[in-house]
Amino acid sequence: MAQIKIDHVTRKFGKNEVLKDISFELEPNKIYGLLGRNGAGKSTLLNIMTTRIFASSGKVTMDQQSVVENDDILADMFLMSEVDLYPERMRVEKIFKQAELCYGSFDYKKAYKLAEEFGVKLTARFGGLSTGYHSIVKLIVALCVPVNFVFFDEPVLGLDANHRELFYQELLQSYEERPRTFVISTHLIEEIAQIVEHVFILDQGKIVIDDETQAIIDRSYAITGPKKAVSDYSVGLNVIGHQTLGGLRTDYIYGDLDDERVIPDTIKIEHVDLQKLFVYLTEGSVNYVKE
Amino acid sequence: MAQIKIDHVTRKFGKNEVLKDISFELEPNKIYGLLGRNGAGKSTLLNIMTTRIFASSGKVTMDQQSVVENDDILADMFLMSEVDLYPERMRVEKIFKQAELCYGSFDYKKAYKLAEEFGVKLTARFGGLSTGYHSIVKLIVALCVPVNFVFFDEPVLGLDANHRELFYQELLQSYEERPRTFVISTHLIEEIAQIVEHVFILDQGKIVIDDETQAIIDRSYAITGPKKAVSDYSVGLNVIGHQTLGGLRTDYIYGDLDDERVIPDTIKIEHVDLQKLFVYLTEGSVNYVKE
Structure with a gap:
Protein backbone atom coordinates (compact mmCIF):
# COMPACT_ATOMS: atom_id res chain seq x y z
CA MET A 1 0.00 0.00 0.00
CA ILE A 216 -4.07 15.23 21.47
CA ILE A 217 -7.29 15.46 23.45
CA ASP A 218 -5.74 13.38 26.25
CA ARG A 219 -3.02 16.04 26.60
CA SER A 220 -5.34 19.07 26.48
CA TYR A 221 -6.57 20.44 29.80
CA ALA A 222 -8.51 23.36 31.25
CA ILE A 223 -7.60 24.16 34.87
CA THR A 224 -10.27 26.32 36.52
CA GLY A 225 -10.46 27.82 40.00
CA PRO A 226 -9.51 30.85 42.13
CA LYS A 227 -6.84 32.93 40.37
CA LYS A 228 -3.98 32.27 42.72
CA ALA A 229 -4.64 28.55 43.12
CA VAL A 230 -4.70 28.08 39.34
CA SER A 231 -1.57 30.15 38.70
CA ASP A 232 0.29 28.28 41.46
CA TYR A 233 -0.78 24.91 40.09
CA SER A 234 0.19 25.74 36.48
CA VAL A 235 3.74 26.93 37.18
CA GLY A 236 6.11 25.14 34.81
CA LEU A 237 3.33 23.51 32.78
CA ASN A 238 2.80 24.34 29.10
CA VAL A 239 0.11 27.04 29.45
CA ILE A 240 -1.10 27.97 25.97
CA GLY A 241 -3.81 30.43 27.00
CA HIS A 242 -5.95 31.64 29.84
CA GLN A 243 -9.24 33.36 30.60
CA THR A 244 -10.37 35.23 33.69
CA LEU A 245 -13.89 35.93 34.83
CA GLY A 246 -14.17 37.85 38.11
CA GLY A 247 -12.03 36.00 40.63
CA LEU A 248 -11.96 32.82 38.55
CA ARG A 249 -9.19 31.86 36.19
CA THR A 250 -8.91 29.12 33.58
CA ASP A 251 -5.49 28.06 32.32
CA TYR A 252 -5.39 26.00 29.12
CA ILE A 253 -2.58 23.46 29.11
CA TYR A 254 -1.20 21.41 26.25
CA GLY A 255 1.11 18.69 27.49
CA ASP A 256 1.45 16.29 30.37
CA LEU A 257 0.43 17.34 33.87
CA ASP A 258 2.82 16.74 36.72
CA ASP A 259 1.53 13.66 38.56
CA GLU A 260 3.54 14.54 41.68
CA ARG A 261 1.74 17.87 42.06
CA VAL A 262 -1.05 18.07 44.66
CA ILE A 263 -4.37 19.25 43.17
CA PRO A 264 -6.11 21.63 45.59
CA ASP A 265 -9.84 21.02 46.21
CA THR A 266 -10.63 24.46 44.84
CA ILE A 267 -9.51 23.74 41.28
CA LYS A 268 -11.14 21.64 38.63
CA ILE A 269 -9.27 19.88 35.82
CA GLU A 270 -11.08 18.98 32.61
CA HIS A 271 -10.13 18.01 29.07
CA VAL A 272 -10.80 20.60 26.40
CA ASP A 273 -12.09 19.89 22.92
CA LEU A 274 -10.02 20.05 19.77
CA GLN A 275 -11.41 23.39 18.56
CA LYS A 276 -10.70 25.13 21.86
CA LEU A 277 -7.19 23.68 21.92
CA PHE A 278 -6.65 24.90 18.37
CA VAL A 279 -7.86 28.41 19.16
CA TYR A 280 -5.49 28.78 22.11
CA LEU A 281 -2.52 27.14 20.40
CA THR A 282 -2.74 29.40 17.38
CA GLU A 283 -3.98 32.56 19.07
CA GLY A 284 -0.79 34.56 18.59
CA SER A 285 -0.69 33.89 14.89
CA VAL A 286 -2.27 37.11 13.70
CA ASN A 287 -1.40 40.52 15.02
CA TYR A 288 -4.16 40.67 17.59
CA VAL A 289 -4.36 43.73 19.81
CA LYS A 290 -6.36 42.34 22.67
CA GLU A 291 -6.87 43.70 26.14
CA MET B 1 -37.36 54.10 16.81
CA ILE B 216 -37.95 27.79 20.66
CA ILE B 217 -35.48 25.78 22.74
CA ASP B 218 -38.07 25.39 25.50
CA ARG B 219 -40.40 23.70 23.00
CA SER B 220 -37.76 21.40 21.47
CA TYR B 221 -37.43 17.91 22.95
CA ALA B 222 -35.63 14.64 22.38
CA ILE B 223 -37.46 11.61 23.80
CA THR B 224 -35.16 8.59 24.12
CA GLY B 225 -35.86 5.04 25.29
CA PRO B 226 -36.96 1.57 24.19
CA LYS B 227 -38.66 1.74 20.79
CA LYS B 228 -42.16 0.90 21.87
CA ALA B 229 -42.16 3.09 24.98
CA VAL B 230 -41.03 6.12 22.93
CA SER B 231 -43.52 5.54 20.12
CA ASP B 232 -46.35 5.10 22.63
CA TYR B 233 -45.40 8.26 24.49
CA SER B 234 -45.11 10.38 21.32
CA VAL B 235 -48.49 9.54 19.83
CA GLY B 236 -50.27 12.75 18.89
CA LEU B 237 -47.25 14.97 19.61
CA ASN B 238 -45.52 16.95 16.86
CA VAL B 239 -42.72 14.50 15.98
CA ILE B 240 -40.40 16.18 13.47
CA GLY B 241 -37.81 13.42 13.21
CA HIS B 242 -36.49 10.27 14.80
CA GLN B 243 -33.40 8.12 15.06
CA THR B 244 -33.01 4.48 16.01
CA LEU B 245 -29.95 2.71 17.31
CA GLY B 246 -30.41 -0.97 18.09
CA GLY B 247 -33.43 -1.24 20.36
CA LEU B 248 -33.30 2.45 21.32
CA ARG B 249 -35.33 5.16 19.64
CA THR B 250 -35.18 8.94 19.86
CA ASP B 251 -38.17 11.03 18.78
CA TYR B 252 -37.58 14.74 18.19
CA ILE B 253 -40.57 16.87 19.14
CA TYR B 254 -41.26 20.50 18.39
CA GLY B 255 -44.21 21.80 20.42
CA ASP B 256 -45.71 21.40 23.85
CA LEU B 257 -45.66 18.05 25.59
CA ASP B 258 -48.87 16.74 27.09
CA ASP B 259 -48.65 17.36 30.86
CA GLU B 260 -51.34 14.78 31.57
CA ARG B 261 -49.31 12.03 29.97
CA VAL B 262 -47.46 9.65 32.31
CA ILE B 263 -43.71 9.47 31.56
CA PRO B 264 -42.47 5.87 31.91
CA ASP B 265 -39.23 5.35 33.88
CA THR B 266 -37.61 3.87 30.79
CA ILE B 267 -37.68 7.05 28.73
CA LYS B 268 -35.60 10.18 29.06
CA ILE B 269 -36.77 13.65 27.98
CA GLU B 270 -34.20 16.34 27.15
CA HIS B 271 -34.16 19.65 25.31
CA VAL B 272 -32.38 19.69 21.97
CA ASP B 273 -30.20 22.48 20.70
CA LEU B 274 -31.16 24.90 17.94
CA GLN B 275 -29.05 23.28 15.23
CA LYS B 276 -30.47 19.82 15.86
CA LEU B 277 -34.00 21.23 15.86
CA PHE B 278 -33.27 23.02 12.59
CA VAL B 279 -31.89 19.88 10.95
CA TYR B 280 -34.97 17.83 11.82
CA LEU B 281 -37.49 20.58 11.00
CA THR B 282 -36.07 21.15 7.55
CA GLU B 283 -34.97 17.61 6.75
CA GLY B 284 -37.59 16.99 4.06
CA SER B 285 -36.65 20.11 2.17
CA VAL B 286 -34.39 18.55 -0.40
CA ASN B 287 -35.08 15.36 -2.28
CA TYR B 288 -33.25 13.05 0.07
CA VAL B 289 -33.23 9.35 -0.68
CA LYS B 290 -32.46 7.98 2.74
CA GLU B 291 -32.83 4.49 4.10
Missing part, protein backbone atom coordinates in the same frame (compact mmCIF):
# COMPACT_ATOMS: atom_id res chain seq x y z
CA ALA A 2 1.27 3.42 -1.02
CA GLN A 3 2.51 5.98 1.46
CA ILE A 4 3.09 9.69 0.87
CA LYS A 5 6.04 11.45 2.44
CA ILE A 6 6.42 15.21 2.70
CA ASP A 7 10.12 15.79 3.18
CA HIS A 8 11.50 19.16 4.36
CA VAL A 9 9.20 21.16 2.11
CA THR A 10 9.54 24.94 2.10
CA ARG A 11 7.79 27.43 -0.12
CA LYS A 12 8.46 31.12 -0.56
CA PHE A 13 6.31 33.68 -2.31
CA GLY A 14 8.75 36.54 -2.83
CA LYS A 15 10.24 37.20 0.60
CA ASN A 16 7.36 35.56 2.37
CA GLU A 17 8.14 32.04 3.57
CA VAL A 18 4.71 30.41 3.64
CA LEU A 19 5.89 26.86 4.41
CA LYS A 20 8.93 26.34 6.62
CA ASP A 21 10.60 22.94 6.49
CA ILE A 22 7.48 20.79 6.61
CA SER A 23 7.84 17.03 7.07
CA PHE A 24 5.20 14.40 7.75
CA GLU A 25 3.82 11.16 6.37
CA LEU A 26 0.44 9.94 5.17
CA GLU A 27 -0.29 6.27 5.81
CA PRO A 28 -2.60 4.20 3.63
CA ASN A 29 -6.30 4.04 4.60
CA LYS A 30 -6.38 6.70 7.27
CA ILE A 31 -8.48 9.84 7.76
CA TYR A 32 -6.44 12.92 8.61
CA GLY A 33 -7.39 16.45 9.66
CA LEU A 34 -5.20 19.32 8.45
CA LEU A 35 -5.99 22.35 10.63
CA GLY A 36 -4.68 25.88 10.49
CA ARG A 37 -5.64 29.55 10.69
CA ASN A 38 -6.55 31.51 7.58
CA GLY A 39 -3.23 32.03 5.83
CA ALA A 40 -1.36 29.29 7.74
CA GLY A 41 -0.29 27.64 4.47
CA LYS A 42 -2.77 24.72 4.25
CA SER A 43 -3.84 25.33 0.64
CA THR A 44 -0.25 25.94 -0.44
CA LEU A 45 0.75 22.62 1.11
CA LEU A 46 -2.09 20.71 -0.58
CA ASN A 47 -1.26 22.37 -3.89
CA ILE A 48 2.37 21.30 -3.59
CA MET A 49 1.40 17.73 -2.71
CA THR A 50 -0.66 17.53 -5.91
CA THR A 51 1.93 19.47 -8.01
CA ARG A 52 -0.40 22.36 -8.80
CA ILE A 53 2.47 24.50 -7.54
CA PHE A 54 6.05 23.58 -6.69
CA ALA A 55 8.07 23.58 -3.49
CA SER A 56 10.96 26.05 -3.19
CA SER A 57 12.92 23.21 -1.60
CA GLY A 58 12.25 19.75 -0.23
CA LYS A 59 10.18 17.06 -1.92
CA VAL A 60 6.98 15.04 -1.87
CA THR A 61 7.25 11.33 -2.64
CA MET A 62 4.95 8.36 -2.93
CA ASP A 63 6.81 5.16 -2.09
CA GLN A 64 10.17 6.88 -2.59
CA GLN A 65 9.24 8.29 -6.02
CA SER A 66 8.87 12.02 -6.49
CA VAL A 67 5.32 13.15 -7.32
CA VAL A 68 6.66 15.77 -9.76
CA GLU A 69 5.93 14.90 -13.40
CA ASN A 70 4.92 11.38 -12.41
CA ASP A 71 1.55 10.72 -14.05
CA ASP A 72 1.01 7.36 -12.34
CA ILE A 73 1.29 8.92 -8.92
CA LEU A 74 -0.79 11.97 -9.79
CA ALA A 75 -3.55 9.69 -11.10
CA ASP A 76 -3.76 8.25 -7.58
CA MET A 77 -4.42 11.62 -5.88
CA PHE A 78 -7.37 14.03 -6.04
CA LEU A 79 -7.54 17.54 -4.58
CA MET A 80 -10.95 19.12 -4.01
CA SER A 81 -9.73 22.68 -3.85
CA GLU A 82 -11.45 25.73 -2.46
CA VAL A 83 -10.94 27.43 -5.83
CA ASP A 84 -13.54 26.65 -8.48
CA LEU A 85 -11.76 25.20 -11.48
CA TYR A 86 -14.73 24.24 -13.66
CA PRO A 87 -15.96 26.51 -16.47
CA GLU A 88 -19.10 28.46 -15.51
CA ARG A 89 -21.14 26.97 -18.34
CA MET A 90 -20.17 23.34 -17.74
CA ARG A 91 -23.06 21.15 -16.60
CA VAL A 92 -22.77 18.85 -13.58
CA GLU A 93 -23.03 15.66 -15.69
CA LYS A 94 -20.22 16.94 -17.92
CA ILE A 95 -18.07 17.54 -14.82
CA PHE A 96 -18.54 13.87 -13.89
CA LYS A 97 -17.58 12.83 -17.46
CA GLN A 98 -14.48 14.98 -17.31
CA ALA A 99 -13.44 13.32 -14.04
CA GLU A 100 -13.81 9.91 -15.75
CA LEU A 101 -11.63 11.08 -18.66
CA CYS A 102 -8.92 12.32 -16.28
CA TYR A 103 -8.94 9.37 -13.89
CA GLY A 104 -9.81 6.46 -16.19
CA SER A 105 -12.95 5.51 -14.30
CA PHE A 106 -15.64 7.13 -12.17
CA ASP A 107 -18.27 5.76 -9.80
CA TYR A 108 -21.34 7.12 -11.62
CA LYS A 109 -23.71 5.05 -9.50
CA LYS A 110 -22.51 6.70 -6.30
CA ALA A 111 -22.30 10.14 -7.97
CA TYR A 112 -25.94 9.98 -9.11
CA LYS A 113 -27.05 8.78 -5.68
CA LEU A 114 -25.14 11.63 -3.98
CA ALA A 115 -26.47 14.20 -6.47
CA GLU A 116 -29.98 13.11 -5.62
CA GLU A 117 -29.37 13.14 -1.86
CA PHE A 118 -27.82 16.60 -1.95
CA GLY A 119 -30.45 17.89 -4.37
CA VAL A 120 -28.13 18.76 -7.27
CA LYS A 121 -29.57 18.67 -10.79
CA LEU A 122 -27.28 16.88 -13.25
CA THR A 123 -28.22 19.39 -15.95
CA ALA A 124 -27.43 22.46 -13.80
CA ARG A 125 -24.59 24.66 -15.04
CA PHE A 126 -21.76 25.04 -12.51
CA GLY A 127 -21.73 28.85 -12.72
CA GLY A 128 -25.42 29.07 -11.82
CA LEU A 129 -24.95 27.29 -8.49
CA SER A 130 -24.37 28.94 -5.09
CA THR A 131 -21.17 28.64 -3.02
CA GLY A 132 -22.68 25.74 -1.08
CA TYR A 133 -23.58 23.84 -4.24
CA HIS A 134 -20.15 24.48 -5.76
CA SER A 135 -18.74 22.67 -2.72
CA ILE A 136 -21.28 19.87 -3.11
CA VAL A 137 -20.46 19.20 -6.79
CA LYS A 138 -16.75 19.18 -6.00
CA LEU A 139 -17.09 16.82 -3.05
CA ILE A 140 -19.22 14.40 -5.07
CA VAL A 141 -16.41 14.21 -7.65
CA ALA A 142 -13.85 13.74 -4.86
CA LEU A 143 -15.79 10.76 -3.45
CA CYS A 144 -16.25 9.08 -6.84
CA VAL A 145 -12.80 9.15 -8.45
CA PRO A 146 -10.77 5.89 -8.20
CA VAL A 147 -7.80 7.28 -6.24
CA ASN A 148 -6.15 6.22 -2.99
CA PHE A 149 -5.46 9.75 -1.69
CA VAL A 150 -8.26 12.31 -1.50
CA PHE A 151 -7.52 15.82 -0.23
CA PHE A 152 -10.41 18.11 0.77
CA ASP A 153 -9.70 21.83 1.09
CA GLU A 154 -12.72 23.34 2.91
CA PRO A 155 -15.20 20.69 1.74
CA VAL A 156 -18.18 22.12 3.65
CA LEU A 157 -17.78 25.80 2.68
CA GLY A 158 -21.28 27.24 2.38
CA LEU A 159 -23.05 23.96 3.21
CA ASP A 160 -26.08 24.06 5.51
CA ALA A 161 -26.12 21.99 8.70
CA ASN A 162 -28.08 19.12 7.13
CA HIS A 163 -25.73 18.88 4.17
CA ARG A 164 -22.69 18.97 6.42
CA GLU A 165 -24.04 16.00 8.42
CA LEU A 166 -24.83 14.20 5.17
CA PHE A 167 -21.28 14.78 3.88
CA TYR A 168 -19.69 13.39 7.05
CA GLN A 169 -21.95 10.31 6.85
CA GLU A 170 -21.21 9.73 3.18
CA LEU A 171 -17.49 10.19 3.70
CA LEU A 172 -17.45 7.53 6.42
CA GLN A 173 -19.60 5.18 4.36
CA SER A 174 -17.37 5.63 1.31
CA TYR A 175 -14.33 4.96 3.50
CA GLU A 176 -15.91 1.75 4.82
CA GLU A 177 -16.79 0.54 1.32
CA ARG A 178 -13.36 1.34 -0.07
CA PRO A 179 -10.72 2.23 2.52
CA ARG A 180 -8.31 4.92 1.30
CA THR A 181 -6.59 7.99 2.68
CA PHE A 182 -8.50 11.22 3.21
CA VAL A 183 -7.04 14.54 4.32
CA ILE A 184 -9.65 17.08 5.42
CA SER A 185 -8.67 20.71 5.78
CA THR A 186 -11.47 22.66 7.46
CA HIS A 187 -12.29 25.51 9.84
CA LEU A 188 -15.22 23.59 11.37
CA ILE A 189 -12.98 21.67 13.73
CA GLU A 190 -15.57 20.44 16.21
CA GLU A 191 -17.55 18.82 13.44
CA ILE A 192 -14.65 16.65 12.22
CA ALA A 193 -13.12 15.87 15.62
CA GLN A 194 -15.01 12.55 15.72
CA ILE A 195 -14.09 11.64 12.16
CA VAL A 196 -10.35 12.21 11.87
CA GLU A 197 -7.95 9.68 13.36
CA HIS A 198 -4.90 11.86 13.15
CA VAL A 199 -4.43 15.63 13.20
CA PHE A 200 -1.82 17.96 11.76
CA ILE A 201 -1.90 21.56 12.99
CA LEU A 202 -0.11 23.98 10.70
CA ASP A 203 0.71 27.34 12.27
CA GLN A 204 2.65 30.12 10.59
CA GLY A 205 4.08 27.71 8.06
CA LYS A 206 5.18 25.03 10.56
CA ILE A 207 3.65 21.75 11.71
CA VAL A 208 3.12 22.32 15.44
CA ILE A 209 1.10 19.17 16.11
CA ASP A 210 1.28 15.79 14.35
CA ASP A 211 -0.48 13.19 16.47
CA GLU A 212 -3.46 10.87 16.87
CA THR A 213 -6.66 12.82 17.65
CA GLN A 214 -7.26 10.96 20.91
CA ALA A 215 -3.68 11.49 22.10
CA ALA B 2 -37.79 52.65 13.35
CA GLN B 3 -39.34 49.29 12.67
CA ILE B 4 -39.21 47.23 9.48
CA LYS B 5 -42.22 45.29 8.30
CA ILE B 6 -42.16 42.58 5.66
CA ASP B 7 -45.71 42.32 4.40
CA HIS B 8 -46.91 39.35 2.30
CA VAL B 9 -43.78 39.28 0.17
CA THR B 10 -43.58 36.76 -2.64
CA ARG B 11 -40.92 36.40 -5.28
CA LYS B 12 -40.91 34.28 -8.40
CA PHE B 13 -38.00 33.50 -10.67
CA GLY B 14 -39.75 32.23 -13.80
CA LYS B 15 -42.12 29.51 -12.57
CA ASN B 16 -40.16 28.99 -9.40
CA GLU B 17 -41.75 30.66 -6.35
CA VAL B 18 -38.74 31.27 -4.10
CA LEU B 19 -40.58 33.29 -1.44
CA LYS B 20 -44.20 32.47 -0.61
CA ASP B 21 -46.21 35.11 1.22
CA ILE B 22 -43.58 36.09 3.79
CA SER B 23 -44.58 38.40 6.67
CA PHE B 24 -42.63 39.38 9.79
CA GLU B 25 -41.37 42.40 11.65
CA LEU B 26 -37.98 43.63 12.81
CA GLU B 27 -37.98 45.60 16.05
CA PRO B 28 -35.42 48.26 16.89
CA ASN B 29 -32.25 47.20 18.74
CA LYS B 30 -32.62 43.46 18.55
CA ILE B 31 -30.36 40.69 17.24
CA TYR B 32 -32.12 38.24 14.95
CA GLY B 33 -31.08 34.95 13.38
CA LEU B 34 -32.38 34.12 9.89
CA LEU B 35 -31.90 30.40 9.34
CA GLY B 36 -32.62 28.24 6.34
CA ARG B 37 -31.28 25.47 4.13
CA ASN B 38 -29.20 26.22 1.05
CA GLY B 39 -31.73 27.55 -1.44
CA ALA B 40 -34.45 28.31 1.14
CA GLY B 41 -34.70 31.93 -0.05
CA LYS B 42 -32.66 33.76 2.64
CA SER B 43 -30.48 35.78 0.28
CA THR B 44 -33.46 36.61 -1.94
CA LEU B 45 -35.31 37.91 1.10
CA LEU B 46 -32.38 40.05 2.27
CA ASN B 47 -31.92 41.38 -1.26
CA ILE B 48 -35.60 42.39 -1.43
CA MET B 49 -35.44 44.10 1.99
CA THR B 50 -32.55 46.24 0.74
CA THR B 51 -34.09 46.74 -2.75
CA ARG B 52 -31.27 45.02 -4.60
CA ILE B 53 -34.05 43.04 -6.22
CA PHE B 54 -37.81 43.52 -6.11
CA ALA B 55 -40.68 41.49 -4.74
CA SER B 56 -43.16 39.96 -7.19
CA SER B 57 -45.89 41.04 -4.77
CA GLY B 58 -46.16 42.35 -1.23
CA LYS B 59 -44.04 45.11 0.27
CA VAL B 60 -41.31 46.03 2.73
CA THR B 61 -41.84 49.17 4.81
CA MET B 62 -39.97 51.11 7.48
CA ASP B 63 -42.43 52.95 9.71
CA GLN B 64 -45.20 52.56 7.13
CA GLN B 65 -43.10 53.93 4.25
CA SER B 66 -42.10 51.67 1.39
CA VAL B 67 -38.36 51.03 1.16
CA VAL B 68 -38.53 51.16 -2.64
CA GLU B 69 -36.87 54.27 -4.10
CA ASN B 70 -36.67 55.82 -0.65
CA ASP B 71 -33.09 57.01 -0.17
CA ASP B 72 -33.55 58.02 3.48
CA ILE B 73 -34.64 54.54 4.43
CA LEU B 74 -32.00 52.81 2.33
CA ALA B 75 -29.34 54.94 3.98
CA ASP B 76 -30.40 53.38 7.29
CA MET B 77 -29.80 49.77 6.16
CA PHE B 78 -26.66 47.84 5.24
CA LEU B 79 -26.45 44.38 3.70
CA MET B 80 -23.22 42.45 3.96
CA SER B 81 -23.93 40.03 1.14
CA GLU B 82 -22.32 36.71 0.37
CA VAL B 83 -21.54 38.01 -3.11
CA ASP B 84 -18.37 40.11 -3.45
CA LEU B 85 -19.35 43.50 -4.84
CA TYR B 86 -16.02 45.31 -4.62
CA PRO B 87 -13.71 45.61 -7.63
CA GLU B 88 -10.78 43.18 -7.50
CA ARG B 89 -8.19 45.96 -7.58
CA MET B 90 -9.77 48.14 -4.88
CA ARG B 91 -7.68 48.47 -1.73
CA VAL B 92 -9.18 47.91 1.73
CA GLU B 93 -8.73 51.57 2.77
CA LYS B 94 -10.54 52.66 -0.41
CA ILE B 95 -13.43 50.31 0.45
CA PHE B 96 -13.76 52.11 3.81
CA LYS B 97 -13.74 55.50 2.02
CA GLN B 98 -16.40 54.32 -0.38
CA ALA B 99 -18.60 53.26 2.55
CA GLU B 100 -18.21 56.75 4.02
CA LEU B 101 -19.22 58.32 0.70
CA CYS B 102 -22.33 56.14 0.48
CA TYR B 103 -23.44 56.45 4.09
CA GLY B 104 -22.33 59.98 5.01
CA SER B 105 -20.04 58.85 7.84
CA PHE B 106 -17.92 55.87 8.82
CA ASP B 107 -16.35 54.77 12.10
CA TYR B 108 -12.72 54.75 10.93
CA LYS B 109 -11.41 54.34 14.47
CA LYS B 110 -13.27 51.07 14.92
CA ALA B 111 -12.50 49.95 11.36
CA TYR B 112 -8.74 50.39 11.86
CA LYS B 113 -8.91 48.60 15.21
CA LEU B 114 -10.84 45.68 13.66
CA ALA B 115 -8.48 45.53 10.66
CA GLU B 116 -5.56 45.19 13.05
CA GLU B 117 -7.29 42.55 15.21
CA PHE B 118 -8.25 40.47 12.18
CA GLY B 119 -4.86 40.97 10.56
CA VAL B 120 -6.04 42.76 7.39
CA LYS B 121 -3.62 45.14 5.69
CA LEU B 122 -5.29 48.42 4.71
CA THR B 123 -3.26 48.51 1.52
CA ALA B 124 -4.23 44.98 0.42
CA ARG B 125 -6.25 44.72 -2.77
CA PHE B 126 -9.63 43.03 -2.33
CA GLY B 127 -9.09 40.58 -5.21
CA GLY B 128 -5.85 39.31 -3.68
CA LEU B 129 -7.54 38.20 -0.45
CA SER B 130 -8.88 34.70 0.33
CA THR B 131 -12.58 33.86 0.87
CA GLY B 132 -12.13 34.26 4.63
CA TYR B 133 -10.58 37.70 4.27
CA HIS B 134 -13.27 38.80 1.82
CA SER B 135 -15.76 38.06 4.58
CA ILE B 136 -13.63 39.92 7.12
CA VAL B 137 -13.38 43.11 5.04
CA LYS B 138 -17.11 43.07 4.43
CA LEU B 139 -18.01 42.51 8.08
CA ILE B 140 -15.72 45.34 9.19
CA VAL B 141 -17.60 47.68 6.85
CA ALA B 142 -20.93 46.36 8.15
CA LEU B 143 -19.94 47.11 11.77
CA CYS B 144 -18.70 50.66 10.97
CA VAL B 145 -21.47 52.21 8.85
CA PRO B 146 -23.91 54.51 10.72
CA VAL B 147 -27.12 52.55 10.07
CA ASN B 148 -29.79 51.16 12.36
CA PHE B 149 -30.34 47.92 10.44
CA VAL B 150 -27.42 45.66 9.58
CA PHE B 151 -28.03 42.44 7.65
CA PHE B 152 -25.32 39.78 7.52
CA ASP B 153 -25.56 37.08 4.84
CA GLU B 154 -23.06 34.35 5.82
CA PRO B 155 -20.72 36.68 7.74
CA VAL B 156 -18.31 33.93 8.81
CA LEU B 157 -17.90 32.16 5.45
CA GLY B 158 -14.31 30.91 5.29
CA LEU B 159 -13.33 32.35 8.70
CA ASP B 160 -11.15 30.23 10.98
CA ALA B 161 -12.36 29.34 14.49
CA ASN B 162 -10.42 32.19 16.15
CA HIS B 163 -11.76 34.79 13.75
CA ARG B 164 -15.32 33.52 14.17
CA GLU B 165 -15.04 33.93 17.96
CA LEU B 166 -13.56 37.39 17.46
CA PHE B 167 -16.43 38.39 15.15
CA TYR B 168 -19.08 37.28 17.67
CA GLN B 169 -17.31 39.23 20.44
CA GLU B 170 -16.97 42.37 18.32
CA LEU B 171 -20.58 42.16 17.20
CA LEU B 172 -21.80 42.04 20.79
CA GLN B 173 -19.46 44.85 21.83
CA SER B 174 -20.58 47.02 18.92
CA TYR B 175 -24.20 46.31 19.85
CA GLU B 176 -23.54 47.36 23.45
CA GLU B 177 -21.83 50.57 22.39
CA ARG B 178 -24.54 51.47 19.90
CA PRO B 179 -27.70 49.36 20.07
CA ARG B 180 -29.23 48.70 16.65
CA THR B 181 -30.86 45.83 14.80
CA PHE B 182 -28.78 43.00 13.40
CA VAL B 183 -30.04 40.11 11.28
CA ILE B 184 -27.57 37.25 10.95
CA SER B 185 -28.11 34.63 8.28
CA THR B 186 -25.72 31.71 8.79
CA HIS B 187 -25.29 27.96 8.50
CA LEU B 188 -23.24 27.79 11.72
CA ILE B 189 -26.32 27.71 13.89
CA GLU B 190 -24.80 26.42 17.12
CA GLU B 191 -22.31 29.27 17.16
CA ILE B 192 -24.96 32.01 17.06
CA ALA B 193 -27.55 30.33 19.29
CA GLN B 194 -26.24 32.27 22.31
CA ILE B 195 -26.15 35.57 20.43
CA VAL B 196 -29.51 35.87 18.70
CA GLU B 197 -32.58 36.84 20.72
CA HIS B 198 -35.10 35.92 18.09
CA VAL B 199 -35.05 33.36 15.29
CA PHE B 200 -36.76 33.13 11.91
CA ILE B 201 -36.57 29.79 10.14
CA LEU B 202 -37.24 29.98 6.43
CA ASP B 203 -38.04 26.68 4.76
CA GLN B 204 -38.98 26.21 1.11
CA GLY B 205 -39.89 29.88 0.81
CA LYS B 206 -42.04 30.07 3.96
CA ILE B 207 -41.38 31.29 7.49
CA VAL B 208 -41.94 28.16 9.59
CA ILE B 209 -40.66 29.57 12.90
CA ASP B 210 -40.78 33.18 14.15
CA ASP B 211 -40.10 33.20 17.89
CA GLU B 212 -37.70 34.12 20.70
CA THR B 213 -34.67 31.80 20.77
CA GLN B 214 -35.35 30.68 24.34
CA ALA B 215 -39.01 29.94 23.61
